[in-house]
Amino acid sequence: MADNGTQSAGTPTWVKVFGLIALVLLVLVVVMILIGRGGHGPGRHTPGGGHTGPPPGVTHP
Amino acid sequence: MAPRVRKFALTAHVTFSVGWLGAVAAFLAFSVVGLTSQDEQTVRGAYIVMEPAAWFVLIPLAFASLLTGLIQALGTSWGLFRHYWVVFKLLINLVATIVLLMYMETFGVLADVAGDPRADLGDVRSASPLLHAVAALLLLVVAVTLAVYKPRGLTPYGRRRAR
Numbered sequence: 001m002a003d004n005g006t007q008s009a010g011t012p013t014w015v016k017v018f019g020l021i022a023l024v025l026l027v028l029v030v031v032m033i034l035i036g037r038g039g040h041g042p043g044r045h046t047p048g049g050g051h052t053g054p055p056p057g058v059t060h061p
Numbered sequence: 062m063a064p065r066v067r068k069f070a071l072t073a074h075v076t077f078s079v080g081w082l083g084a085v086a087a088f089l090a091f092s093v094v095g096l097t098s099q100d101e102q103t104v105r106g107a108y109i110v111m112e113p114a115a116w117f118v119l120i121p122l123a124f125a126s127l128l129t130g131l132i133q134a135l136g137t138s139w140g141l142f143r144h145y146w147v148v149f150k151l152l153i154n155l156v157a158t159i160v161l162l163m164y165m166e167t168f169g170v171l172a173d174v175a176g177d178p179r180a181d182l183g184d185v186r187s188a189s190p191l192l193h194a195v196a197a198l199l200l201l202v203v204a205v206t207l208a209v210y211k212p213r214g215l216t217p218y219g220r221r222r223a224r
Contacts, residue, residue, distance in 0.1 A: 015145045022152070025100035 062136040064170070070136060074129035080124035086195055092191035097201045102181055108175035108185060112168040124160045141182060142178075143219030147206045153204045156195055164193060167222070 062070065088111065095107035130150065134141040142148060167189060175185045215223060 012145065012212065014212050015149075016216050018145075018149055 067133075067137060070129060070133050074126065074133045075208075077122055077125035077129055078201070078205065081119070081126050082119045082198070082205065084114075084122055085197045085201060088114070088190060089135065089194040089198060092188075092194050096186055096191060097190060104182060104185055105175040108171045108187070108190075112165070112172040112192060115165060115168050119161060120165075123154075123161055126159060127154050141220070142216055143222055144211075145208075145214040145216055146212050148216060150204050150207050153200050157200050160193070161197075 091107045091111055091114075095104050098104050098107070131141070133139075134147055134151070139147055141151065171185075171187055171190070174180050
């Protein structure tokens with residue numbers, strides 16, 4: 001286990017790698033939201049593709 | 062924090078965090094069952110159970126993990142913004158919790174469709190929970206790995222505090 005003492009200055013390589021991965025994932029999510037319907041609600045996930053009402057052929061009273 | 066309190070807080074944090082990981086693994090199982098089972102009632106049941114299970118298990122564990130993590134960080138010399146691994150863990154926890162809260166609406170819609178006997182099974186099945194469960198598992202495994210290995214690296218704030 002790493003100690004909690006003094007550590008060398010500068011940003012470690014693993015932080016740069018993690019930061020880059022996080023940035024790529026963030027951009028990917030933003031692009032998916034922009035290409036999609038602009039949200040993370042059920043419309044993005046339901047089979048109707050943005051149709052948040054009842055499924056086809058189903059009517060609620 | 063006194064050593065006894067610190068140990069208790071650490072135990073609580075590990076319990077809630079690993080419990081959250083296990084709960085997500087259960088959701089992965091629900092998702093696979095929902096997509097692959099040939100039994101209609103089983104498929105519908107898998108999507109119906111996701112919403113209450115998320116409210117009663119995932120969300121409490123997510124917030125408990127976040128809260129105990131904050132206590133653990135602020136109550137010890139690790140701090141919240143001194144070490145990169147702690148910052149990354151905090152970000153992972155926040156992102157996972159926010160996405161989970163946003164996803165609750167989807168769980169509700171999936172449960173409504175699954176509970177409607179007039180809905181076709183093809184409309185009931187959804188790959189979305191599987192996708193989100195896999196993503197959440199990956200994030201939480203990274204968080205656990207960071208917590209165990211504690212890779213070196215002080216933030217600029219941490220370096221200033223260390224002087």
